[in-house]
Amino acid sequence: MQDEEFRQQIRQWLAENLPPELVDVGGPGREHEAFAERLEWERVLARANWTCLGWPTALGGRDLPLSQQMIFHEEYALAGAPARVAVVGEGLLAPTLIAFGTPAQQERFLPGIKNATEMWCQGYSEPGAGSDLASVATKGVLDGDEWVITGQKIWTSLAHVSDWCFVITRTEPGSKRHHGLSYLLVPMRQPGVTVRPIKQLTGTSEFNEVFFDEARTARDLVVGEPGQGWRIAMATLGFERGVAMLGHQVRFRRELSGIVAMARANGTIDDPVIRGKLTRAWVGLEVLRAHTLRTLAIEKPGFEASVAKLVWGKWHQGLGELAMEVMGPSSMVTRGLPYELDEWQSLYLFGRAETIYGGSDEIQRNIIAERVLGLPRQERV
Structure with missing residues (x-):
C-alpha cells in the first residue's frame, strides 16, 4: 500500500470511528480524563489492527514501514484522538521484549499488550x-x-x-x-x-x-x-523517543495554533513582543520536527535522543509560559472550585516537570558533554 493511500485509510477510519466525546481528551497532566473510555478505545484500535504497527507480523504486528508508522501518529493527532493509555506497554516494553525477550516471554506478554488487556x-x-x-x-x-x-x-x-x-x-x-x-x-x-x-x-x-x-x-x-539489566534498560529508553514523537509534535502544533487563536481573539497578537514569541515558538517546532526526522533515519541513534529530549522539553515548557502570557491576568484565576484548571493552566503547571521527567536536562547535557564533546566525566559516587 502506498503512503498516500494509507493516509487516506487511517483518516477515513478515524472519521468514522472516533467518538466525539473523546476528542482532545487525556494527555500529560490530564491522564485522569475518561480513563475507562480511553481504555476501551484502545481495544477498539486493537480490534481494527491499528496497534503495534511496527511489530513483526509473526508477533502480531503489521510490520509497516517507518513512513506509514509516522503517518498513523500524525493523522491520529490531527484527528484529536485521545491520548493513548497503553503507551508504556506498546511503546517501551514491547520493543524491548521483541529485541531481548525469550520466545516464552514474547508469547506470554505481547498479546496482552497488543489487545490492551494488560497495562x-x-x-x-x-x-x-x-x-x-x-x-x-x-x-x-x-x-x-x-x-x-x-x-x-x-x-x-x-x-x-x-x-x-x-x-x-x-x-x-x-x-x-x-x-x-x-x-x-x-x-x-x-x-x-x-x-x-x-x-x-x-x-x-x-x-x-x-x-x-x-x-x-x-x-x-x-x-x-x-x-545485565543496564543494557536492557538503556535500550528501553531509546525506544521511548521513537516515531510516536512525531504525533506528539502534531499535538504541540495544535496547542500552538490554539494559543495563536487566543492571541487574535484578545488582541495580544498586536503586541510585537507577543508576536515575536509566537513566531519563535513556530520556528522552534519546525526545528524539533526536522531533528526528529533526522534521528529516525539513524539506525542506532545515540546522543541524538538526548538532544531531542532537551529541545522538546524546554520548548513545550516554554509554550505553557507563553500561553499564560497571552491569557494575561485571567491565567491566575481557576475556572471553578475547588481547583478547576483550563487546558492552558494545566499545560503551564504540568510543563514544570518536562525538563525533569524522561531524563532531566542536567543528565542529557552530561551525556552530550561526555560522549560527544569528549569533556571529562562528572565525578560520581
Missing part, C-alpha cells in the same frame, strides 16, 4: 536514583524459582491502573553503578506491592510512588541475563 508501568526512578538510574538500590534476591523484590520506586506513571511493572533491581549484592542490575517483570496485583498517588500542581495524580515489600515474580521473568 504496564515503568519501575526506574527511586527517591535516591532519579535521572541517575545507575544509583538504583531496589534489591532483587533469588529464592528458589522466584525473585523477591524489596525497595521503592517513584514517579511511576499510571502505576495505580497497571497490571505489571518492568523493574530495574540490584540483584548482585555489593555491586555498584550500572553493574549487577537486572530487568524484572513484576506483577503489580499482589500483597507485596503498595501504590500511593503523588498529587501534582495540576491537582491530578497520574504519577505514583510504588513500594515493593518482598514482592515476588517468577525466576524466568528477567529480560536478558541477570546482572
Whole structure:
C-alpha cells in the first residue's frame, strides 16, 4: 500500500470511528480524563489492527514501514484522538521484549499488550536514583524459582491502573553503578506491592510512588541475563523517543495554533513582543520536527535522543509560559472550585516537570558533554 493511500485509510477510519466525546481528551497532566473510555478505545484500535504497527507480523504486528508508522501518529493527532493509555506497554516494553525477550516471554506478554488487556508501568526512578538510574538500590534476591523484590520506586506513571511493572533491581549484592542490575517483570496485583498517588500542581495524580515489600515474580521473568539489566534498560529508553514523537509534535502544533487563536481573539497578537514569541515558538517546532526526522533515519541513534529530549522539553515548557502570557491576568484565576484548571493552566503547571521527567536536562547535557564533546566525566559516587 502506498503512503498516500494509507493516509487516506487511517483518516477515513478515524472519521468514522472516533467518538466525539473523546476528542482532545487525556494527555500529560490530564491522564485522569475518561480513563475507562480511553481504555476501551484502545481495544477498539486493537480490534481494527491499528496497534503495534511496527511489530513483526509473526508477533502480531503489521510490520509497516517507518513512513506509514509516522503517518498513523500524525493523522491520529490531527484527528484529536485521545491520548493513548497503553503507551508504556506498546511503546517501551514491547520493543524491548521483541529485541531481548525469550520466545516464552514474547508469547506470554505481547498479546496482552497488543489487545490492551494488560497495562504496564515503568519501575526506574527511586527517591535516591532519579535521572541517575545507575544509583538504583531496589534489591532483587533469588529464592528458589522466584525473585523477591524489596525497595521503592517513584514517579511511576499510571502505576495505580497497571497490571505489571518492568523493574530495574540490584540483584548482585555489593555491586555498584550500572553493574549487577537486572530487568524484572513484576506483577503489580499482589500483597507485596503498595501504590500511593503523588498529587501534582495540576491537582491530578497520574504519577505514583510504588513500594515493593518482598514482592515476588517468577525466576524466568528477567529480560536478558541477570546482572545485565543496564543494557536492557538503556535500550528501553531509546525506544521511548521513537516515531510516536512525531504525533506528539502534531499535538504541540495544535496547542500552538490554539494559543495563536487566543492571541487574535484578545488582541495580544498586536503586541510585537507577543508576536515575536509566537513566531519563535513556530520556528522552534519546525526545528524539533526536522531533528526528529533526522534521528529516525539513524539506525542506532545515540546522543541524538538526548538532544531531542532537551529541545522538546524546554520548548513545550516554554509554550505553557507563553500561553499564560497571552491569557494575561485571567491565567491566575481557576475556572471553578475547588481547583478547576483550563487546558492552558494545566499545560503551564504540568510543563514544570518536562525538563525533569524522561531524563532531566542536567543528565542529557552530561551525556552530550561526555560522549560527544569528549569533556571529562562528572565525578560520581
